[in-house]
Amino acid sequence: MTDTAPVLQVQDLTVSYGDAMPVKGISFSVRPGERIGLVGESGSGKSLTALSIMRLNDGATLGGSIRLRDRELLTLSTREMTKVRGGEIAMVYQDPMSSLNPVRTIGHQLVEAIRLHDRVSKAAARTRAVELLTEVGVPLPEERLAQYPHEFSGGMRQRVMIAMAMSSRPAVLIADEPTTALDVTTQSRIIDLLDRLADEHGTAVVLITHDLGVAAGFCERIHVMRHGAIIEEQPVDALYSSRNTRTRRRCSEPWSTSRSTCISRSAPPPKCSNAGPSRSSRPAPSARSTAPGNRATCWSTCRACRRCSRSAPDDG
Ligand SMILES: Nc1ncnc2c1ncn2[C@@H]1O[C@H](COP(=O)(O)OP(=O)(O)OP(=O)(O)O)[C@@H](O)[C@H]1O
Numbered sequence: 001m002t003d004t005a006p007v008l009q010v011q012d013l014t015v016s017y018g019d020a021m022p023v024k025g026i027s028f029s030v031r032p033g034e035r036i037g038l039v040g041e042s043g044s045g046k047s048l049t050a051l052s053i054m055r056l057n058d059g060a061t062l063g064g065s066i067r068l069r070d071r072e073l074l075t076l077s078t079r080e081m082t083k084v085r086g087g088e089i090a091m092v093y094q095d096p097m098s099s100l101n102p103v104r105t106i107g108h109q110l111v112e113a114i115r116l117h118d119r120v121s122k123a124a125a126r127t128r129a130v131e132l133l134t135e136v137g138v139p140l141p142e143e144r145l146a147q148y149p150h151e152f153s154g155g156m157r158q159r160v161m162i163a164m165a166m167s168s169r170p171a172v173l174i175a176d177e178p179t180t181a182l183d184v185t186t187q188s189r190i191i192d193l194l195d196r197l198a199d200e201h202g203t204a205v206v207l208i209t210h211d212l213g214v215a216a217g218f219c220e221r222i223h224v225m226r227h228g229a230i231i232e233e234q235p236v237d238a239l240y241s242s243r244n245t246r247t248r249r250r251c252s253e254p255w256s257t258s259r260s261t262c263i264s265r266s267a268p269p270p271k272c273s274n275a276g277p278s279r280s281s282r283p284a285p286s287a288r289s290t291a292p293g294n295r296a297t298c299w300s301t302c303r304a305c306r307r308c309s310r311s312a313p314d315d316g
Pocket residue numbers: 017022040041042043044045046047048049094210
């Protein structure tokens with residue numbers, strides 16, 4: 001991690017749809033070249049957070065602040081935001097097949113993405129497209145440009161999505177579950193690719209995943225999300241080296257750190273007194289610092305949390 005100022009700073013971000021608040025005031029930041037992880041169970045609000053940074057969640061009311069260097073994204077006009085999106089911030093979406101146009105060749109789509117931000121001729125954009133495909137490890141790039149998305153494997157489609165995202169040389173890349181549907185070998189190649197891009201281009205990477213194992217191999221800091229809140233933030237080394245063997249054993253599971261420290265074996269989550277439908281309309285308890293470089297949040301009325309030294313004061 002570098003000592004430079006954060007390139008992206010999310011502060012108390014809330015996302016509401018009417019009375020429901022699926023993202024309840026989360027904060028994190030990422031510096032140039034840094035890799036951070038947002039992990040958590042399905043429905044915890046990871047994608048909504050990413051879509052909010054891109055301002056792509058129509059119908060949602062956003063609160064808090066999202067700063068890209070010295071600019072507040074939440075108050076940018078639609079036109080200004082279009083320039084930021086796919087320019088300074090790029091995103092690899094959760095489902096590459098639905099993000100790629102099935103009736104356009106990969107070449108057409110890559111050239112279009114490049115020319116959206118670089119005023120270059122089609123020929124120059126095509127040359128850049130070949131370079132990008134080479135950079136992300138797609139073999140025979142000239143031939144591949146003439147092919148359609150369905151002619152690519154899942155891993156190759158992910159590489160194309162990453163190439164497209166990198167075409168504008170973004171300062172921040174958000175990768176939403178880029179490896180979920182892939183076998184472990186391809187998973188590790190995609191993660192290596194993201195790693196190289198962060199090293200070589202100084203891109204700040206926000207990796208979103210269910211898989212704490214994948215995040216641990218890539219990220220410097222991990223933020224665990226649950227019910228729309230960040231319930232724990234840890235440097236990755238601390239996550240693996242600290243605490244007890246049960247924590248380490250559970251590190252291959254999503255949101256394992258919070259689970260293993262805050263919820264005991266004898267108090268299964270389904271019986272938790274906080275599990276009612278009212279939780280979605282309640283504000284998340286605030287995070288507190290529990291150790292240097294660590295923040296954790298607990299639902300104070302949770303029976304398991306009463307046994308936990310990290311439990312926040314009663315938030316009503
Ligand atoms: N347009 C919407 N309107 C209302 N609620 C929504 C909307 N989009 C998402 N949500 C809700 O927000 C919550 C978080 O969804 P989100 O897609 O961010 O989860 P996630 O953590 O990315 O899950 P997964 O790991 O399955 O991708 C879910 O409960 C979901 O139902």
